[in-house]
Amino acid sequence: MKKLISLNVNGIAHELAVEPRRTLLELLREDLGLTGTKKGCGIGDCGACTVLVDGVATFSCLTLAIQVNGCSVETVEGLTKDGKLSRLQQAFVDHGAIQCGYCTPGMLMTTTELLRRNQHPKEQEIRKAISGNLCRCTGYQKIVEAIQEVARSENEEI
Amino acid sequence: MILPRFDVLVPESLEEALEMLGEHADKGVRILAGGTDLLVDLRRPIIPVHVPRCDGCAKHPGGMVYSTIDCELWLSEPTAHAGGSLRNALQDSRRISPQYLISLHLLRELKGIKRLDNGSLYIGATTTIREIAHSEKVRRCWTALAEGADNLGSPLVRNRGTLGGNIANARPAADMFVPTIGLNGILKLQSLGGERLLPARDFASGPGLTVIEPLEILTAVIYPAPLSYSGSSYYKLANRKALEISTVGVSVSLTLEAPDGPITDVRVALGAVGPTPILAESAKGILLGETPDEPLFKKAAQAIRKDARPIDDHRGSAWYRSNMVQLLSERLLKIAYIRAKRNK
């Protein structure tokens, strides 16, 4: 039997009837059409499905929609304001930190959380923070450099 | 690959959760905390079964194929023409698929880290691994637990996974369970009838198996207050620094009478070298009452090695694991000793 939940996604309030076994990932992609969030492994290994739940980086594939009832969710679609990329997104583009792009939404969300918590993380802190987000293409170096660019600046905006 | 069909119950109090547990016990019910073990276990994407596609294939004994059986199919009735092995697989999966999950996420009373009046540490079962890794209290006095938390899975796993889930899941390599035994953690198990306290070392009865009663919920773990001159340390040996199950895990806790000894208490817990985490009893016999020095730690490590009962698997051979138990025990005894000296 479906259950009614309410949640706020990228600033918009939603009320939805969901099957109890529905994951947050399925809800975002299939019910709300927010396909920026990717599905890789489905079992917590790759981080492609990372979103922020009440500000905390969360793999949406292992989170049931029911468990986030009443929470506020941010996805990669929410990073762009008025059609303009966030500074972090722009840094990913500028540094060639995106190749196939499949890991990118998850990487961006994990890193957004890191930079909100710690405006100037050291390289080692950056590498540790993204250690649950796998990238098959870039070898991570360019991703780290992109994050470092934002981490170096005094501009508080991410 | 989707989850099998189940209902999720969301109790608002511990008592309600326990009532729900009793009410649905006969229909297959599981507790859901972070879900990082449970939801993975419930997905069985690929089952090796013989799916007969035609008569000829059905008659061919070697016609085993690896087939992706959708969970939807698991829960539907087996079709008339399905082979015997498929029917068995479907029945098996029905047995493992619970009809109800009871999610603990609204129960605030199960969350949080606090120090009790007697100095011991109380950690609610649904406290996340992340909160434990970030807690200065834990790092200062129960260092081995903080070091387990630092190295569990990845940041994303630590953000969702819980202390209670790690212990209740009872894997022999579990990175919170092993130091919990090393630190002599006491589990608080609650049922409608009351609560009981059980030393963590008595909890596991096999890989993934525990002595928890079907109507009990693990509500908290209590770590005794460290005495003066105590120190602890945990090391996870694994092929990678993240997203890896340990090949060997060792947790050491040591207490001294004075900065230079003698040793008044010691506990060494070993992970991934037996069907459950192992409390290495021989460490006590060699170390208690002695003045700590390198030759003593060497001798103790040789004895601890014999307490391990490792097997060969893809993470490492039994021989390698035994060597590592010895090497790590010696190193961790030294580290715990250095920490103990400093902790007045």
Ligand SMILES: Cc1cc2nc3c(=O)[nH]c(=O)nc-3n(C[C@H](O)[C@H](O)[C@H](O)COP(=O)(O)OP(=O)(O)OC[C@H]3O[C@@H](n4cnc5c(N)ncnc54)[C@H](O)[C@@H]3O)c2cc1C
């Ligand atoms: C990608 C990945 C990497 C991982 N890496 C590691 C690792 O390096 N080291 C490690 O040790 N583990 C690892 N794990 C396993 C898992 O993350 C941890 O064991 C975690 O602590 C489990 O907690 P949970 O809250 O998610 O448990 P759940 O999945 O919610 O529950 C696990 C089991 O415990 C039961 N349970 C949960 N809470 C209670 C309770 N309060 N009372 C009674 N029963 C309860 C559930 O019914 C279930 O059977 C990993 C998992 C993933 C997906």
Ligand code: FES
């Ligand atoms: S899809 Fe969620 S972690 Fe891989």
Ligand code: FES
């Ligand atoms: S850019 Fe292809 S996986 Fe990271």
